[in-house]
Amino acid sequence: MTRNHCREVMMLFCRQIRFAVPAFVVLALFCFWPLRAAGEEVLVAHPALTFGDIPYYIASQKGFYREEDFQVQDIYIRGGVTASQALQAGSVHFTLALGSGVRAALSGMAIKAVMVYCDKPYHFLYARPDLGVRGPQDLKGKKIGVTGLGSTTYFATRKVAEHLGYDPDKDVTILAVGDIWASLHSGAIEAGLIRPPFTNMAEKMGMVKIAYVGDALQIPMSGLVTSEKLIRERPEFVRKFVRGTVRGLKFFLDRRNEAENITMLNRVTTMEPEAAKTTYNFYYTIMTREGFPSERSLSDDWELTKLMLRKPEIQGLSRSQAAQKMYNFQILKEVLKGGR
Numbered sequence: 001m002t003r004n005h006c007r008e009v010m011m012l013f014c015r016q017i018r019f020a021v022p023a024f025v026v027l028a029l030f031c032f033w034p035l036r037a038a039g040e041e042v043l044v045a046h047p048a049l050t051f052g053d054i055p056y057y058i059a060s061q062k063g064f065y066r067e068e069d070f071q072v073q074d075i076y077i078r079g080g081v082t083a084s085q086a087l088q089a090g091s092v093h094f095t096l097a098l099g100s101g102v103r104a105a106l107s108g109m110a111i112k113a114v115m116v117y118c119d120k121p122y123h124f125l126y127a128r129p130d131l132g133v134r135g136p137q138d139l140k141g142k143k144i145g146v147t148g149l150g151s152t153t154y155f156a157t158r159k160v161a162e163h164l165g166y167d168p169d170k171d172v173t174i175l176a177v178g179d180i181w182a183s184l185h186s187g188a189i190e191a192g193l194i195r196p197p198f199t200n201m202a203e204k205m206g207m208v209k210i211a212y213v214g215d216a217l218q219i220p221m222s223g224l225v226t227s228e229k230l231i232r233e234r235p236e237f238v239r240k241f242v243r244g245t246v247r248g249l250k251f252f253l254d255r256r257n258e259a260e261n262i263t264m265l266n267r268v269t270t271m272e273p274e275a276a277k278t279t280y281n282f283y284y285t286i287m288t289r290e291g292f293p294s295e296r297s298l299s300d301d302w303e304l305t306k307l308m309l310r311k312p313e314i315q316g317l318s319r320s321q322a323a324q325k326m327y328n329f330q331i332l333k334e335v336l337k338g339g340r
Contacts, residue, residue: 039065039069040071040237041070041071042065042072042073043075043092044056044092045083045087045094046074046075046096047079049268051269052117052118052283053222054248054252054264054268055117055248056096056117056224056245058251058252061267062251064248067244068243075092077092080095080097081100083095083096083101084097084101084104084109087111087225090227093227096222096223098117098221102327105225106305106326111226112225112228112326112328113224114223115223115224115242115246117221117222117288118220118221119220119221120214120218120219120221121217121286122196122213124199124210124213125210126191127142127190127208129208133190134208139166142173144157144174145183145189146174146192147176147180148178152219155307156216156217156304157174160213160216163216164211175189180193180194184202193213196279196283197275197279200274217300218294218301219297224242239334242331242332242335246291246332252283265283290332291336292329292332298319302322302323
């Protein structure tokens with residue numbers, strides 16, 4: 001029941017009982033009359049909001065989902081694989097765990113990525129000159145930290161090493177350290193992959209930038225994933241949510257909104273003004289223009305995926321066959337064609 005409808009009902013109620021019930025009782029009934037929350041509830045799972053998810057965050061903060069008659073609820077689920085499982089089970093409507101989601105889809109889960117926010121890596125390779133690494137030429141024999149062996153940062157580090165002319169198995173030592181920034185900061189490793197705003201902090205400490213991962217490897221990094229069942233049974237529901245998210249992406253890409261966008265980035269992670277500006281400019285460059293990943297990012301991601309997933313049934317797929325299992329951009333195309 002809407003508030004206006006509720007008021008009409010109460011006015012009628014008042015006319016009918018005005019001689020029998022004191023006015024303050026009627027007022028109390030009106031004040032505590034249960035009202036339906038505006039919009040249908042939408043459950044979105046993710047481990048934590050990151051800068052790469054800023055189109056979603058903007059759409060939520062600016063009321064774009066509310067204008068689609070949605071009430072969005074963030075469901076914090078630790079681990080992208082768990083989020084994908086929740087999506088498959090129908091416990092949530094969407095997940096922002098893009099990498100885990102598309103690989104789960106490739107492995108047989110009935111889920112699909114329907115939009116990509118960033119299609120280039122977030123990370124840079126930074127090093128400690130005080131530990132002997134002043135440039136790419138000094139990396140030989142040094143320790144490079146990754147979150148875990150077999151992780152995306154592990155394979156990205158291997159690609160960066162190769163891009164710089166090193167054999168990742170012989171010329172450098174790749175160590176699983178969990179928290180790369182903490183290990184780099186403490187001096188446990190000489191180099192590691194970090195992203196803004198940690199890059200600003202690193203430079204203030206005197207660390208040096210060795211390489212941008214995107215020069216060696218481009219992959220879809222963030223985006224929106226939903227279930228095949230929802231796409232099939234409730235396409236309009238998915239379409240409305242994608243439409244709201246596209247508005248969030250377009251808002252971020254409009255330079256006239258720079259100050260407001262920086263404010264929203266600061267709500268995700270509090271930063272100093274200089275770091276916030278640098279972070280905004282960087283994410284502006286790696287954001288997709290309309291939600292579609294580039295051909296290079298799809299190609300690089302497929303090569304990376306084959307290294308990560310050694311199953312024979314996956315190794316035998318062509319890139320186009322794999323993409324069909326991982327992505328479904330039909331609704332996004334319809335949204336962009338139809339506008340608002």
